[in-house]
Amino acid sequence: MPRPHNFRKVGCLPQSSFFKPRGIPLSVLQHVTLTIDEFEAVRLSDFEGLYQADAADKMNVSRQTFGRVLETAHKKIADALVNGKALSIEGGPYELDPRLARLAETGGNRFRGGRGGGGRRHRGGRGP
Numbered sequence: 001m002p003r004p005h006n007f008r009k010v011g012c013l014p015q016s017s018f019f020k021p022r023g024i025p026l027s028v029l030q031h032v033t034l035t036i037d038e039f040e041a042v043r044l045s046d047f048e049g050l051y052q053a054d055a056a057d058k059m060n061v062s063r064q065t066f067g068r069v070l071e072t073a074h075k076k077i078a079d080a081l082v083n084g085k086a087l088s089i090e091g092g093p094y095e096l097d098p099r100l101a102r103l104a105e106t107g108g109n110r111f112r113g114g115r116g117g118g119g120r121r122h123r124g125g126r127g128p
Contacts, residue, residue, distance in 0.1 A: 007095040008037040008069075009060045011044075020086035032080045035092025038073035045070055 013036065020029055037059070044055035056066035080087040 006061070007093050008040070009058065009097040010036055010040045010094045011058070011097060012040075013096070014039055014089050017089045018086065019080075019088075021084050024084070026086060029084070029086045031086035031088055032076045033091065034073060034076050034087060034089045036089065036094045037092045038069055038076065039089050040094070041066060041070040042073050042077070 020026055020031075040059060041055065044050050044058060045052065048055075050058070052066050052070070053063045056063045059066060059069075061069070077087065079085060
C-alpha cells in the first residue's frame with residue numbers, strides 16, 4: 001500500500017478553476033485536471049520566479065518532491081494547450097496556509113488568498 005501524501009502548503013487558490021478553448025462546446029472537449037498543489041508549484045516557480053529550493057520550502061516539501069510536482073503540472077498544462085483540452089484546477093492533498101494567503105493579498109498578487117477560514121486541509125475531490 002502506498003504512503004499517504006503529506007499536505008502541501010498553498011498560499012492561495014486560483015481565481016478561476018476551469019479553462020477551455022474558445023468556441024468549442026465543453027461537451028465535446030476532453031479535460032485535464034491540475035491539482036491545487038500543482039497549481040501552487042507553477043505559481044511559485046513560473047509566476048513568482050522562485051528557485052525550486054525556495055518554493056519547496058514554502059510548500060513544506062522536499063526540493064525533489066517539488067520538482068516532480070512541477071514536472072507533472074507542466075506536462076498537464078502542455079497536454080491541454082497542445083491537444084486543445086479543457087483544464088480544470090481542483091483537489092489534491094493541500095493545506096491553505098493563512099500566513100501565505102495574507103502575504104499574497106498584501107503583496108499585490110493578482111490571485112486571491114483563499115475562500116474564508118484559513119488553515120483548512122483538503123484531500124482529493126473538489127476544493128473547498
